[in-house]
Amino acid sequence: MHEFLVFTISGLTTAGIYAISASGLTLTYVTTGVFNIAHGATGMLAAFTYWQLAVAWGWPVPLALLFCVLVAAPLFGLLLERVVMRRLAGAPESTRLVVTVAVLVVLVSAAQWLWDPSTFRRTQGLFAGRGFEAGGILVPYNDVVVLGVAAAVAGGLWLLLHVSRAGVAMRARVDDPSLAILNGARPATSARLAWMIGTSLAALAGILIAPKLTMSAIPLTLLIVNAYAAAVIGRLRSLPMTFAGALVVGLAADYAIGYVPKISYGQQYLRGVLPVIPVLVLLVALLVLRASRLRGKPALAIREITPTPTWAGTGVFAAAVAFGAVIAATTLAKADLYSSTALWGLAIVGLSMVPLVGYAGRISLCQLSFAGIGAAVVSHAGGGSNPAALLAAAAVAAIVGAVVSLPALRLSGIYLALLTGAFAVALDNWIFQLPAFTVLGDQFALFTNGTLSVERFAVGPLDTTSDRAFFLTGAALFLAAVAVVVAVRRGELGQRLIAVKESPAAAATLGMNVRLTTLAVFTLSAALAGLGGGVYASAVRSTTPDAFSFFTGLTLLLIVVVAGVSSIGSGLAAGLLLGTAAVGSATGDDSARVTATVVGLAALALAANPNGLIPSVLRPAYEPVRRSPAVLAGSVGAITALWVLTLVDAVAPNVLPLGVLLVAVAAPLVARPLAGRAAATAGTEPAGRDEGLSGPLEWLGFDAPVGRADLDAIDARLALDTARLDTGPHLASGKTVGEARVGAA
């Protein structure tokens, strides 16, 4: 009994902290429509700031606390709103989520730059752990204060939302921003207020929870999962239910800490379960939530560029990849080649996001976890020496993916993202760390003693054990995966996916089973990720769970999205950025941290251009090269010549990469004027906006009267004439209508 009370008190304290955090999360979500995945990271940053002030610089505790929560945090929230979040209005939901993931990655990287992760730090609870006796139990003052603060936050938020003008405006904004504006509210003010309060609450929660954990960036950041478990119980809407949810999560977590170690059986398997209790609560909550309504098309400010890939274009891409792979395989130094073999597996994992995130517009935060499952399968299915193991990896990942997505299929996209995030954390913290267990008499260890060893496969004449052979095999496997994704996009499934993204409501009322389609794409992308994981594991031969951590997965997602998640090239970008640096030591390694920081910062710019770099920058730049045979042949010829010279040792090895870089920069510069001249002489100017007009559209009618031909061209463009339902009796009036319209415009 005594023990039960102790755990109850500490559970209530934990619950209070989660409630503070979750209510901040819910407040910003309902007011601004942005679900802030970085909420926990903000709290983490606040905890470190507090540590710096109170411990390192010796400020008095109350002063440091108040400064962090009431000064630094609101200012930071204001900055966040001004620099990042404001631009997200009108962006697709997937972009909003990804941008907050970017904030998370940047904050974690920043914290790791500022506070060296290898130093041990801790903060103390308030009142240095002192307390009072009540009924034979020591009740820490800290816990009393935390509960009081949580109650004050609840009361304060209620007063804010129901009594104050600002709060009423915030609630109005949730229902209908444009209506709120018409009625005199200033949504920008509401949003700013919401971010300030939300950030303060995140900071408060971060500082209060820090003494219960070690001061380490990632665990503190992952508290977001606990907060969003509570928020999901509140349906991301209701603050009272969010507080109730926090109570469930907090008590469950602390009872688990108290009682799980007492279970006499299977202790070694349960140890890791403690950090994932909130994940389990989240799963249960998702299962009991009522299905979301199917929504129509969101009103977007940005038109998404997603050209359907052609087989010809894919052929060019494949040829370029194969050419590059052969050059790299034959010229890279042994050590460099070994560390670059990882590239292809990660490229396939990156590619797995294209159908799911790019085509269907659903976010998954656990693709790298599926890759981890794939790696484990390859390792256990014959040690990897059989290529069928790769297929098994894809199959197992597909099954796991289907099962994981099931609870969230009834719900809107954001819940799927949350569920995948929770799943990734559970795998990262628990399943991948499990010791060996026995299933049906077979000894089975996911990551045997923390590392997986995998052999490269060999079938008949195809022996991939050498780095060079495996590098080329990896490239071939990547291209096979590319072919699958292109075929999907060009087939009926691809169109279904686009339909689900564009308007679930319309798709459903036309007879599409939206859940089944979502399940299909989630399964497909999990299978690809599993395959990628298998290829990755075979490449590096020995791997640890760290390679598949939640945080690395987020970085991978960001790279793909920055590159352009609807373009197949984005997978390759992920592979090049992560696979050629040493991913194995992602935590603490400088190069990985640089990658994470740069990618995170780049992803913040997504708010302005969610289409990504490949479709909006790279493809337009290289399109003239593809169209100009002379430049194309010249570039390929130059690189081939350099390659041959390198092979016969006529030039130093580092000339080749420089040469390739030079060609890559020079080719578009040369090709653009060439393509322009060719078009001009042939008289086939690409169909632009002034096509068919006597002059530029905006100057029409200035120098000369608008001619009949111009009017007809404009009519055709505006679809005024050709598109009549019934051209018979109305044809006569068509011209005059067209004229009147243009005149009015």
Place this chain on the structure above:
Amino acid sequence: MALLEIRDVTVRYGGHVALREVTLGVEAGRVTGLIGPNGAGKTTLFNVLTGLLTPGAGRVLLDGEDVTRLAPYRRARRGMARTFQILELFGQLTALENVALATRLRRRTAAGERPDPGALLERVGLSAFADRRADTLPTGLGRRLELARALAVRPRVLLLDEPASGQDPDETAAFADLLGELADEGLAILLVEHDMTLVMRVCAHLYVLDFGTLMAEGDPASVRADPRVREAYLGTSTGTDPGTGTAGAGTLAR
């Protein structure tokens, strides 16, 4: 017997009653009109009919079968299709792809051949725009594309939510002819529309919805003559003979 019926349907949004015990039927082979001021609950009714919204009380019957608890896609496969007041096209697909995808969404087991997407575009006058991305079409054309897409699933019941808005008078006239043709082919059509000229021209039966309650029904002439309808929706016309059909566009606002 009506092909599509709703009986005593009530929908509440919090304290607001969007629909109160509404009962109506849509018969095959004719156009049924549903009119009423903005906010009367017309689109809510469509959402109930198509399954996007589950009513608090009441039943939806399709060909005598209770479909109230059926998912939207199952109802669509039983022969229900709709258009949307705010366009819900698949913007990244071309006009032709929009229609072609819809033809494939109806199960193969559905009787008959799949309609030809090109022919459907032709029918609504969009052949020239087959390869245009749907989100680049002007609203009027988008509405026609939604109609073609709805026809692509070979529906028995067609629900049209303000299909004439964004179309000019000529286009609307052609559209009225098309609706007549479709009804003659045996479709049951429910038309929500503010353009009273169109409504009076094509509808064989009218329902009037006001503040979520059904306030009148009958043939167009009797509905137009109903003093309560004139009071609530059409407006009391001064100096115009209500019988001449001029109670329309100009007097819609209350």
